[in-house]
Amino acid sequence: MAAAKSGQHPLLLYIAAGLFASFILINRLNKYLARKRFMKENGCRPCPYHVNKDPVLGLDVLKSNLANSKNARMLGCTVDRFDNHFGKPVRTFHSRMMTMPVIVTCEPENVKTLLSLKFKDYSFGARKKAFDPLLGSGIFNADGDRWANSRHMLRPNFAREQVADIGAIERHLKLMMKHIPKDGSTIDLQDLFFKLTIDTSTEFLFNHSTHSLRMMDQGAEDNEDVIFAKNFTFAQADILTKLRLGFLNRLRNNTKGDEAIRICHEYVDKFVDDAIAWREARDAEKAAGGAKNEERYVFIHELAKQTNDKKRIREELMNVLLAGRDTTASLLSNMFFEISKRPEIYAKLREEIAQFQGRAPNYEELRNLKYLKYCINESLRLHPVVPGNSRFAVRDTVLPLGGGPDGQSPMLVPEGTLVSYIPYKMHRRKDYYGQDADEYRPERWETLRPGWEYLPFNGGPRICLGQQYALTEASYVTARLVQQFAKMESRDVDGIWRESLTLTVCSLNGTKVSLTPA
Template sequence: MTQMQPIEPQRLPVRVPLVTQPLGLWGSLKALRRNVLSILPELTVKQPMVSGRTGKRWHMIMDPEANRRVLLENLDNYPKSLVTKNMLKPAIGESLFIAEGAHWRWQRRAAAPVFSHRNVMNLAPVMSAAAERSVERVREAGPRAVDFLSEMVTLTFDVISDVTFSGDQGFDRDGVHNALDAYISEAAKISLADILGLPDWVPRLGRTFGTGGVRDMKRVADAAIEARAARGADGVPDLLDLLLAGEDPETKRKMKTSELRDNLLTFIVAGHETTALTLAWSLYLLAFDQNVQDRARAEALSVVQGGVAQGQDIARLPFVRQIVDEALRLYPPAGMLERTARTADTLCGREVRPGDTVILPIYALHRNELLWDDPDAFRPDRWAEKPDRYAYLPFGDGPRICIGASFAIQETVIVLATLLANFRFKAVKGRTPEPVMILTVRPEGGVWLEAEPL
């Protein structure tokens, strides 16, 4: 009788171990400051809703219909939490990301045309040029491993600064980048005061220490905005030109310098950090599965001319786009959204009281066994069919869906196709990244890959 060989378990890309026992107040604080995702109960990938109390009542929602209610049908009842606002307000003020109600609505109406399909497509050459410079840097690194997290951060910051303050020699890119990075690395950490729900006037020391660099950054941005307003647009309008020209069609209100600056800094933070992470995680997954990488490269080589993808190529790169969608599912940059209930409501048949914290744990939603087949596996082909809209929320949804989503997807596909058309990627042994969320889901330790030129 022939002995049966054991079937090897399917290899899965790296994931976060979820909690099987309550952490308690101090355990939660310690976990939150190390990795926000590490507080997620294992039940969040098995059930539609999980509730509890850690200082105050909270509910984690993984049900598409409940997500629809929070983000769309009963939007005004679920403003962003004070914790979220207190973290970011010193850096980005009352911008689109923070503002609520009428103040948010007029800004959104004024800014929406900036990210029209036509305007975003006009910026594609900037993305292609940055991708080409990245190829040159990787080639110059020679036959050694490259940290593609660092490389993608450099690339995407080049893009966002070029499409925001193009040609402005007085704009200190490195100064702005370093100030934002330093502030977010400390200010985005949860404090005990946050968990206990203490008023926002109670100091959070980490957020106080990082404000000096932020003040300097704002002065630089204000000077660049005022100089551009005096000089006027030149050539293809960039984001600053478009925002300067923008106005609320209902009230005819335009943004003043401080409002322009806060929104531009929001676009800089969101527009380079999240895209860099999506690219880094996509490259990690391609190195993890060589068969998928080969298929994606074959598609890229059949479309991309001269080794650099262009805006018009995107529609002919469906499999590359599926890889991006799958990377955003497995490692959503915004791994968790937090809201505070203003009035009583019912979600998944459960009572929500005024003041309760309502959490949309996007990381767990995207891996929930009730919604996804083989949820921890890297399977780009699953995107041949679209999921329930509120089961997949890498950019949020409803009226407050990320205004730059189409910009981010366009940039990611252009860069990924360009890299695939030039290199073959292999993982470096012993350098597996760990998904860690402070403000965004970053690959801690970097994404170290060997890039073999074709």
Template sequence: MLLNFIDRVWTPTLLCTVLAFAIVAASRTVVPLPVSYGLLAANALYYISVVVSALNFERRIDALGKHAPSKRTWTPYNLLLLYNAVWYVVRHRNHEWWWDIFKSSGNPKRPWTVEAITAGQRIVFTADEDNIKAILATQFGDYGKGPQFRKEWKDFLGLSIFTTDGDLWHNSRTLLRPQFIKDRVSDLHTFESHLQVLLPLLAGTHAGATVRVDDLFHRFTLDAATDFLLGKSVDSLENGEVEFAQAFAEVQRVQSLIARLGPVNELVPRKSFYRSLKVLNKFVETYIDRALQLPPEELDKLTKSDEGYTFLHALAGYTRDREVLRDQLVAVLLAGRDTTAVTLSWLFYELSRHPSVVQKLREEIIKHVGLDRYPTYADIKNMRYLTHTLNETLRLYPVVPYNVRVALRDTTLPRGGGPNGDEPLGILKDTPIGYSTLIMQRRPDIYPPTSSEFPDYLEFAPERWDHWTPKSWTYIPFNGGPRICIGQQFALTELAYTAVRILQTYERIECRMDDFPMLKTDIVLAPAHGVRVAFFKNEKNIAM
């Protein structure tokens, strides 16, 4: 308790002491004594309030549980910690920062939970599966997004499914759920119509041409998402929509810095953020206008199970408020476009480096489907090696690598305290908890020893899934609990169908990159420097 108390008060102690000496010095020359006495009294009262508040915080935490080991930089307000966090993020090395805080400050016996006092606020960082399970499931009611999160994210995501708690969150989820029933997810026509545009583009301008495949995947998933969810595609593969993509990326970049800097996020320059938001809002205006133009008689006729019923119909029947419509549309664009696009990008990055995996996938595709027939939903579900390949991609590259929840009331976390790191932590209301699925899923201790059946845990090896099942809550690429990704099956189906159709058309993929593309972690886990590959057609392939 003593060290944590010192963490809270040493900077104010230093500042108040310096200020007191400055007041005394000034009283000898320019400041009248009565004024000096008043300033000294105010300074003392402020310092006393800081000490009393710190003692109260520590007393309340001790009543609930323990502290985790602390990350200290011994800079005023621990600001070097925030500086380092931003330094690593902008260089696409955020995972190194997380590894460092666990290795340098974590309990040697169980290092996966650490806390810090930064700018006067306690923050907990965890990659412990029991803590993540508590946050997302077993203590779901104790943790949520919280008002500060909504304030920080309001300009971008407003009051959508990603930022709200309670009834607002439940209402957003209820709006989206009908879009992801099995009958709609298993209708593969939407994917195929856009793949007919994508597949020729993968060949590039000539045989063996290098293509920036992550850009094509972002355009493909945007087209499929707007078609599937909103009833009309933007056709970005054909018209080369660039402005929206650049604006969307810039908004996410700045938003990630705002979120990471917490109490001092006002220091983040926002000029490019607001300029890009205008582009984003203009893009969704078209769909807002379409939603408001849907006649009531059409909405009355359509039910959730009818063909042609889209998220746009659900929105139009839910509200006529343009701000609410805008927030929900931006949320589905983020979920429907970026999450699948980055996973496809990582999948084909790894396939370009592992020709043996490509060969096994093609053998499975030929066995179940052949090269001249479109796969069905049943075909995809029966391809075991394909499923293992997608699982392996999501194991190494979970879509949302870092996330945050806030304590909605005084509560606990199961592990991280005590001499062995296995005792509960006391968590006060409004304490932010940062958690990382990327770090957790790359922890060496959750995997069996390397063997012929289980390659090194950092290698891309789909075969490991033939004989291995992850321990509970150590593999959660779509999160878990009540807030588990509502579009999980949609994403997996789009990933699988797209992979099959590409590998029916191209028999070889060649990596055209000398170095690893780095891990960009603005919101989703994206290849920072893109994915450049070449696709080579199967000369025996029958035109489809």
């Protein structure tokens, strides 16, 4: 009797396993049929262009990307894939990042759909894991309600009266000018620009500047402000390494990256503690009926008024600091790399800015400098400071272009697919910008009125909150620099721009120039 009962157990297991397998099979069949209907309803056709030779894990592309990163060729290789890999130019192709399918596109209509029309069909996906250790759930690394709440919290801090306050920029700019040789010897402006923008950004955010320009005179390498700036740069570069390695990153011993993040967090936490203490003292004073008039605007104090969550404040500050420093410094570095090779452009800038007769222009006057605006636009076109970005499909969705042999039909984006869009390539398309699209020519902006084919500050609901702050700082620094120096000459050895790619992109060889005082 016992033997009979024991013989029933394997049969029950077989039945259970069969039911489970049937469930999986039926579920997959239903999903397949639903996806077929979805494709038919939306007129989707498959994209025939697949860059991988290894269709399972895409190890060939991973190996190529790592090699290109080491040789400063990631952006150039990406452009080459669009233009030459398939024997003809294509605008959208398939790739694979280990187990994740990837669609890569430089079609403006696809970018518009991705960032605006079907905004809710996408999230950040695995990218969030790479950004989390440094940035947490701040505005640039949050989805859904958390992102909406962050944007609502930060938007007032970029109002016109804050953006138009250029006094702090002038103070730090004067320090920068002291480090520019007046005897025609070579200086790397890129190094100075990155020091300038972290000094201005930290003062704007923390009410305390890193004063890295001042530390150049003192040679204080062990100063905590200098240590923070160096580790912040390293931690950002390490994020890109994590993204490229994907799940293989967990096999890496990354003690240096972890230590850099710890140093950054401890540095910012001190200012957060001070801001919370300021708020508590302010609230106590109000409760006692002795509140004074509001003091001058301080970004971190405004955040402390809205929340006492110290981690939340730190995360938002780290996110805004990343954008405030790197985008502006990269823009200035890339722009002067190009202008220094074209004395006629520098002369036209001098001519436009001569109207101020050496005095500092105000916010409204900066906005009316057309040729300066053309120079900045052209730099953001040729060398967009965020040259590539991506979104992760959270449901089956559609891109309007990329399907069929001619790429003009809609294409399916299955749930779980990463869609990568490449402004660096899109900004160089000759059908939008002319046969000289690879050249720096500000005059093209006299007639250009681009749409989604020009994407210097992202687009849609997540368009950059701080773009006016960045453009104001870049415009002001350019105007004041051009006022002070009659000529600028390139001292670049290679003669061509080469990429230094982290989360933003600047010149690998810096911006080496000589300047002749006016």
